[in-house]
Amino acid sequence: xxxxxxxxEDNGMRYIVTATPIVVDKELISVFxxxxxxxxxxxxxxxxxxxxxxxxxxxxxxEVITKSYTGKVLLYEKSFLDSYFxxxxxxxxxxxxxxxxxxxxxxxxxxxxxF
Numbered sequence: 001x002x003x004x005x006x007x008x009e010d011n012g013m014r015y016i017v018t019a020t021p022i023v024v025d026k027e028l029i030s031v032f033x034x035x036x037x038x039x040x041x042x043x044x045x046x047x048x049x050x051x052x053x054x055x056x057x058x059x060x061x062x063e064v065i066t067k068s069y070t071g072k073v074l075l076y077e078k079s080f081l082d083s084y085f086x087x088x089x090x091x092x093x094x095x096x097x098x099x100x101x102x103x104x105x106x107x108x109x110x111x112x113x114x115f
Contacts, residue, residue: 028060028075034085045074051084052076 002020009015031040031048052059060075 026058027078028058029078029081030073030075031081032073034078034081048076048081048084049074052080055080 002018004016005019006017007015031045032038049059051057057080058077061072062075064071064073
């Protein structure tokens with residue numbers, strides 16, 4: 001039985017409206033699984049963990065045994081990983097300015113000017 005939302009009586013009848021919470025089982029996956037079984041780039045796991053802690057995201061873990069790794073793997077909600085990696089993919093690259101000073105003025109002949 002859920003929580004009573006509303007109730008009333010009409011012509012000798014009692015009407016009760018109840019509500020029950022919808023429990024959505026959140027899918028928890030690892031960064032490795034999000035990358036379709038490919039090893040993610042270095043430091044990605046650490047960066048995802050820091051972002052998950054900052055966002056108060058659900059973090060869980062499980063023990064795995066494979067031929068190349070045995071140990072604990074962190075799990076995150078798939079929706080969190082989707083938003084994290086989609087945001088990472090949309091960030092623009094801004095190159096750092098080069099610190100190369102000019103060696104003096106550049107001399108142009110009148111014929112070299114574009115106008």
